Amino acid sequence: MKRALGPALKTLALRIPAVLAMPALTIPALLFAGTMRAADAPVVVTSIKPIHSLVSAIMQGVGEPELIVDGAASPHTYNMKPSNARALQQAKVVFWVGPGLEAFLQKPLEALGTNASIAELDNAPGLVKLPFREGGAFEPHDDxxxxxxxxxxxxxxxxxxxxxxxFDTHLWLDPMNAKAMAAMITTTLVAADPANALTYQGNAKALDDKLDALDKEIAxxxxxxxxxxxxxxxxxxxxxxxxxxxxxxxxxxxxxxxxxxxxxxxxxxxxxxxxxxxxxxxxxxxxxxxxxxxxxxxxxxxxxxxxxxxxxxxxxxxxxxxxxxxxxxxxxxxxxx
Structure with a gap:
């Protein structure tokens, strides 16, 4: 038995000095690489769930955006919480549809000044915008x-x-509008965090393809x-x-x-x-x-x-x-x- 263990022990003994000679930060860096990557991700805040979903898809592998209007709350009736204000103060990038939908965010975002990049997605190039219809019974025409x-x-x-x-601000309910907003989200993230540009762009391409497939499925x-x-x-x-x-x-x-x-x-x-x-x-x-x-x-x-x-x-x-x-x-x- 001793002779069987001999070669293994000898090999281990030869390796120990090499392990000990590794730089002090190498092992922790290997163990916590994922944590360090997450810490390097920019702080991104989103307004509502549909927008958070698009941003999350594009940020996969880099970080997780924060969400303001969570749970069953509606942007039409939402009141800001202290935790929301803190998140906005720490944000490097903020995504929202615009004042027509999330009116409660307009003043808090103005207060941020130049501390964050604010992307108003109702300005995304290529969006189809439909005028708001007056009156609830719109077929036939209102009297x-x-x-x-x-x-x-x-x-x-x-x-x-x-x-x-x-114009009607429920823009995301057309997958082609979601594609236009995703393009603006990608451009904004790449500008704010160029180190992760390739990941954002790759995720955006995958999201684009999924949105095309979804469009055909729903039709x-x-x-x-x-x-x-x-x-x-x-x-x-x-x-x-x-x-x-x-x-x-x-x-x-x-x-x-x-x-x-x-x-x-x-x-x-x-x-x-x-x-x-x-x-x-x-x-x-x-x-x-x-x-x-x-x-x-x-x-x-x-x-x-x-x-x-x-x-x-x-x-x-x-x-x-x-x-x-x-x-x-x-x-x-x-x-x-």
Whole structure:
């Protein structure tokens, strides 16, 4: 036995001096290379989950961006937390859609001055921007009463993106817009962190290909039901509608901050019958009982759409889960109506 161990022990004895002679920092550097890489990543802050998802996909292998509007919160009604303010103060890069959606961020971002690179993604080159539609029942065209109601809603505190002449800020609900925003995200990250440029660019190319595949998948999924009219909680789906030629007949409320009154609910109830709307969709963040009132006594079914990913876990796959979820909810409800 001693003779069998002899050669092994001799080899080990010859190697020990070489190991001990290694520079003192080499072994810790090998052990903690991943930690050091993460520490070198820039501090990146994102506003909402869909944007966080796109940024996360492009930053994979470099770092993880921080998210402000987390959980089931909505950017339409969000109030900044102290932790959000601290994250912004430490940020090297901030991504948001723009003041039309995240109005609560406008002043905090102005206070940052030149301390961070701020990318307003509603300025991304190549975006398709659709004008905001006035009034909730937009098929057929609104009559005078509905315009008056829309104006009243604006006076009651509708947000910036609902101003006359503005554009709909739910830009990410078209995968081609997501591609345009991803391109701006990549350019911004490369400029802020050139050491990781190749990783960002490689991830962006992979994301681009996945978005093209997603676009084809959704088009095929909704094609059988695209001509069936339906009602949504608020007018957040115009980009999805425009991309896939689906038929949204109207919305229950002009803006999610404005709770519809009895007259508005009564109007939409009539519209469900007049238009033959087959489904009425709620949203997780807002009052679901309104949907029950709207469909009461009609043949319409109810469903749920989640345009801001309130019920989804943040991460690089969220965008794809979000878009497939909208397509699947529409297909399931409209197919059975």
């Amino acid at each position: 005078g009463d509905e315009h008056e109601e829309a104006d009243a809603a604006h006076g009651a505190g509708a947000d910036h993106d609902h101003e006359h002449g503005g 095929a999924a909704v094609a059988p039901v695209k001509d069936k009219p339906f009602i949504v909680f608020h007018d957040a789906y115009q980009y999805f509608e425009h991309r896939y030629a689906i038929r949204v007949a109207g919305s229950i409320t002009v803006s999610p901050e404005t709770i519809p009154g009895a007259e508005r609910v009564s109007q939409i109830h009539r519209k469900v019958g007049e238009l033959g709307a087959t489904c009425v969709f709620a949203e997780p963040q807002f009052e679901p009982r309104l949907i029950d009132v709207v469909i009461e006594g009609t043949r319409a079914k109810s469903g749920v759409l989640d345009p801001e990913a309130a019920t989804l876990k943040a991460g690089p796959d969220l965008y794809f889960t979000l878009m497939r979820g909208i397509a699947d909810s529409m297909k399931d409800c409209l197919s059975n109506a």
